[in-house]
Amino acid sequence: MKGADILLGLxxxxxxxxxxxxxxxxxxxxxxxxxGGPNAGHTLEFEGIKHVLHTIPSGIFHAKAVxxxxxxxxxxxxxxxxxxxxxxxxxxxxxxxxxxxRKAHLILPTHRLLDAASEAAKxxxxxxxTLKGIGPTYMDKTGRNGLRVGDVELPDxxxxxxxxxxxxxxxxxxxxxxFDLAAAETEWHAAMDRLKSLPLADTDVLIQxxxxxxxxxxxxxxxxxxxxxxxxxYPFVTSSTTxxxxxxxGLGLAPNRIGEVIGIFKAYCTRVGSGPFPTELDxxxxxxxxxxxHEFGSTTGRPRRTGWLDLVALKYAVEVNGVTQLMMMKADxxxxxxxxxxxxxxxxxxxxxxxxxxxxxxxxxxxVYQSLPGWSEDLTGVRHTKDLPATLxxxxxxxxxxxxxxxxxxxxxxxxxxxxxxx
Ligand code: IMP
Numbered sequence: 001m002k003g004a005d006i007l008l009g010l011x012x013x014x015x016x017x018x019x020x021x022x023x024x025x026x027x028x029x030x031x032x033x034x035x036g037g038p039n040a041g042h043t044l045e046f047e048g049i050k051h052v053l054h055t056i057p058s059g060i061f062h063a064k065a066v067x068x069x070x071x072x073x074x075x076x077x078x079x080x081x082x083x084x085x086x087x088x089x090x091x092x093x094x095x096x097x098x099x100x101x102r103k104a105h106l107i108l109p110t111h112r113l114l115d116a117a118s119e120a121a122k123x124x125x126x127x128x129x130t131l132k133g134i135g136p137t138y139m140d141k142t143g144r145n146g147l148r149v150g151d152v153e154l155p156d157x158x159x160x161x162x163x164x165x166x167x168x169x170x171x172x173x174x175x176x177x178x179f180d181l182a183a184a185e186t187e188w189h190a191a192m193d194r195l196k197s198l199p200l201a202d203t204d205v206l207i208q209x210x211x212x213x214x215x216x217x218x219x220x221x222x223x224x225x226x227x228x229x230x231x232x233x234y235p236f237v238t239s240s241t242t243x244x245x246x247x248x249x250g251l252g253l254a255p256n257r258i259g260e261v262i263g264i265f266k267a268y269c270t271r272v273g274s275g276p277f278p279t280e281l282d283x284x285x286x287x288x289x290x291x292x293x294h295e296f297g298s299t300t301g302r303p304r305r306t307g308w309l310d311l312v313a314l315k316y317a318v319e320v321n322g323v324t325q326l327m328m329m330k331a332d333x334x335x336x337x338x339x340x341x342x343x344x345x346x347x348x349x350x351x352x353x354x355x356x357x358x359x360x361x362x363x364x365x366x367x368v369y370q371s372l373p374g375w376s377e378d379l380t381g382v383r384h385t386k387d388l389p390a391t392l393x394x395x396x397x398x399x400x401x402x403x404x405x406x407x408x409x410x411x412x413x414x415x416x417x418x419x420x421x422x423x
Contacts, residue, residue, distance in 0.1 A: 002259030003211045006247045008221030010317035012271040013242075014297070014304065015264040016329035016411060018042025021058035021220050023419050024262075029215035030066050031059025032207065034250030035240040036222030037074035037107060037137070039130040041298030045414040052298045056083050057220050060092055066210075068203045071103035072240065072250020074137045075149060076112075077191035078184075084198075094198060101203040102150025106192075108161070109184035110168035111136040116178035127236055128273025130300050131178075138239035140164065152196045204252025211257055219247035225317035226271075233360055236275025244321040263323035263405070265314055267331045267395070270304040272297045276360035278367045279307035279343045293333040308369065310343045311402045316356040318403045327409040328399070331392060332379040332418075340395065341369040344402065372398060379412040385420045396422070 007024070009015040022044045025031055038054040044061065045051070053060065055075055057067040069075065084094050111133030118135065119126045129135065140146040147164055151157050165185075210217055221242055226232045228242040240246060244261050247253055268289060271277045281289065286306045289295065295304035317323070334340060345354045345368040352368060359365075375389035382388060388410065396407045408423045 002257055003215065004207075004217040004219060004247075004253055004257050005260040005262060006219045006221065006244050006258060006321075007262040007264065008242065008244065008247075008321060009224030010263045010265045010314055010321070010323070010326075011224045011269055011310075012226045012277070013040075013223040014270055014272065014295075015224060015266050016043075017221065017264050018044045018053060018058040019329075019411065019414060019416070019419075020262070020264055020327055020409070021218065022046070022061060023416055024218060025059040025062040025065050027216060028059065028065055028218040030068060030207070030210050030217040031057040031220055032068035032070050032203070032217060032251050033057045033073050033220050033222065034070045035072040035242060035246045036238065037134055038076050038079040038132045039134045039238060039299060040222035042222070043298050043414065046416045050414075051086075054083060054299065055080050056087070056094075056098065059218065059220070060087060060094075060097065061090075063097065065097065066206075067098050068206065068251070069098070069100045069104060070203055070207075070251040071101040072246060073101070074105045074107050074134060074141075075100070075195075076107040076132060077195045078187050079132075081191045081194050099199050099201040099203050099206060100149055100195075102148060102153075102200050103202075103204070104149045105137055105141045105146045106149060106151075107133040107137045108147065108164060108168070109181060109188050110165050110172075111140070112179070112184075113172060113177055113181065114168055117172055117175050126274060128275070128302075130273075130297075132299075135239045136168075149195070149200060152192055153200070207251050207253055211253075217253070219251055219253060221246065225320060226313060228320075231316075231320050233275045236273065260324045261322050262325045262327060263318060263321060264327050264329060265317075266309075266329045267334050268293075268309050269307045269313075270295050271307075272300070272302050272304045276362065276365075277305055277307055278313075278346065278360055278362070278365055279310045279341075280305055281307045289333060293330055308341045308343060308367075309399075310367070311399065312343055312346055312354055312356060314399070315354075315403050318405055323403075323405050326399070326403065326405050326407045327411070328396060328407050329411040331410050332412040334374060335379055336376055337374040339371045340374045341371050342398065343367040344370045380418060382412055382420065383417070385410065385422050388420070
């Protein structure tokens with residue numbers, strides 16, 4: 001058993017990673033977010049209460065785990081402090097159990113302005129960004145202009161802030177501002193003042209020390225493989241590496257220290273924002289799944305697009321990430337459907353292919369489905385795998401045969417209790 005495991009989403013995000021990290025945390029000493037930022041919304045439910053985390057790792061509710069916000073994450077201090085303020089009354093003492101990387105990049109109010117301007121300029125080709133400033137912040141990081149959390153400890157922090165802000169305003173070149181910048185800046189600086197009193201750390205070193213001390217580390221991904229900046233449905237993707245490689249660069253974790261790669265997927269597919277979605281159900285059935293699965297963005301509230309399970313894309317995600325264990329979420333949402341289609345190949349430019357082609361545009365590609373029997377039983381009260389319907393078991397076996405990876409867990413509801421281990 002190696003010291004570090006990775007948990008990530010295999011579809012277009014919103015697979016239910018937050019719930020699983022929360023369930024698994026009792027087995028880990030360290031939980032570390034490695035990429036993304038407040039565009040993510042990880043939902044956890046227990047004891048009848050629902051919590052949505054955006055930047056803080058989902059291990060935060062377990063007192064024993066140290067939670068790390070890694071160097072690959074981008075932080076909006078205003079959203080971050082709001083998250084902290086919601087956790088404090090619940091008895092979560094972030095000063096004790098949270099460590100924030102000095103190397104994580106900061107999202108400035110002007111990054112959000114640039115995000116809005118960029119989307120507006122794209123017109124009907126817009127990405128459907130969450131408009132949290134994610135893309136412009138990663139652009140400044142790779143462009144070597146960014147402001148990092150650790151800069152707040154430097155005497156010239158304000159000058160650095162002003163220089164970056166001026167650069168952004170120049171880029172906007174008189175374009176209309178999406179919000180009141182002066183008010184946003186006041187709030188931002190107040191939040192920065194509070195953020196700097198939290199434990200900032202060289203978290204790459206912390207991770208390495210934890211590994212050497214034999215601690216168990218869980219690297220928590222955000223978004224999903226199909227939103228990866230390299231391997232997703234580019235350009236309709238986010239701006240970070242959402243795949244397993246991102247855990248190495250986003251935490252300072254060497255690849256040979258990684259043990260299990262746990263891949264989370266839903267029993268169907270969803271996508272929020274624009275871009276290709278081969279198995280989309282743009283019809284009444286799609287709407288039924290959306291309502292039953294409460295498929296509305298936890299960060300933006302936008303309705304998620306819904307569709308059948310895409311095994312071609314899932315297998316691709318398994319390969320890109322080196323997934324060793326699969327976990328299937330939201331099986332309960334499909335109850336009541338007589339049959340379920342699963343996409344097993346694509347017809348691409350007239351030919352049947354079982355790999356993910358360069359482009360997934362609907363005018364080039366059509367899904368090829370196999371129909372499997374559904375299940376009618378309400379699964380939300382099931383607590384043992386032996387009580388799952390036989391047709392659900394066949395559905396899971398079909399996925400295992402196709403991907404070559406075991407499905408170790410089936411989730412039948414949002415609560416910690418609604419989690420069934422198959423192995
Ligand atoms: P951005 O990362 O906010 O710029 O958004 C880029 C694309 O990724 C958009 O289609 C978003 O809807 C999508 N996206 C970003 N974060 C998430 C997430 O946590 N879940 C699902 N989709 C996301």
